[in-house]
Amino acid sequence: MNKKSDLIDLNDYPVEWWEELLALGHKIITDPKAYAHACDGKIMGTLFYEPSTRTQMSFQTAMLRLGGSLIGFDNPATSSVAKGENIKDTTKIVSGYADILVMRHPTAGSVKAAALTADCPVINAGDGGHLHPTQTLTDLLTLKEEKGTLSGLTIGFCGDLKNGRTVHSLIKAMSCFKANKFVLISTKELALPVYIKDVLSASGLEYEECADLEKAIGKLDVLYMTRIQQERFASREEYEAQKGCYVLDKKKMSIAKDDLIVLHPLPRVDEIEIAVDDDKRAMYFKQAEYGMYIRMALILTVLEGKTKIDLVKGRAHKHAICSNPACITHKEQYLPHYFTGKGTTLICEYCDERTLVE
């Protein structure tokens, strides 16, 4: 398999690579015009199998501001996907037309599956409830610019920690920096998946779980609010039971630190009252703007292709089947079943879930 500069999981790259990207993002913020022709003649393909506003448009704007051009779809129903074309064929073809692909898909591991056979670098713009590395780069740039550091922060994550892919990616990233503390605020039904808790435990950093936002808010430097991910619930009833479980309002903001910043990947549904928008600590709109600059930095870095990675770290197991029913390996039958780990516990290389084998 050819090594490429795919971005599927931020943790595939060393922290120094992220830091260089953040530094480039900062340079672009201070002088965006200097990069206006950096991608002249380059084409980006955006394949959005799932709805998106910020991620898609900030990627598109980023490429246009670098002088490049765009192709792609934002509704698979208008492409050959509607005729039953598999991920491999669609992405293989478009990767021959474009220099870089950005893909969002409702299934965990799908973007990695595409990257395995694509002929150009592929960027994960969200794969089901799994990961969202470019939102994390957006969040890291926001923290760096607004807090001045990525270490020593007490960060509260609130809402749908089970299905929120932005939460998963950001926790994985922030667990690589010193002295961060995590407060996981959710109902028990929406608690963080075990594979992300494993990452936290392995980092040795402190974390606590708590169901009450009001109790936790006073100790936070950063509050990362998330929406309850309606589309990822098995039934309407299960969603209704969780809907509206956390609402950040002015009363809760009044007991928070003066230098707290409130982040949210957006879209917001009802978890932050509109009245909070006027609070100087509400950083979510600015955060979305940072997303465009960091994506400009990412496009430049990926096209430059200095750092290339191996997407497969383990090996294909002919008979092992991933235990996660939401994993792409259950939908795209042709995929090799790659796992890391040995003995009786294997870890799926597409969705990161554990599978026990005999």
Ligand code: NCD
């Ligand atoms: C998030 C996503 O798509 O995961 N939005 C985004 O990319 N900014 C969050 C969400 O949909 O709730």
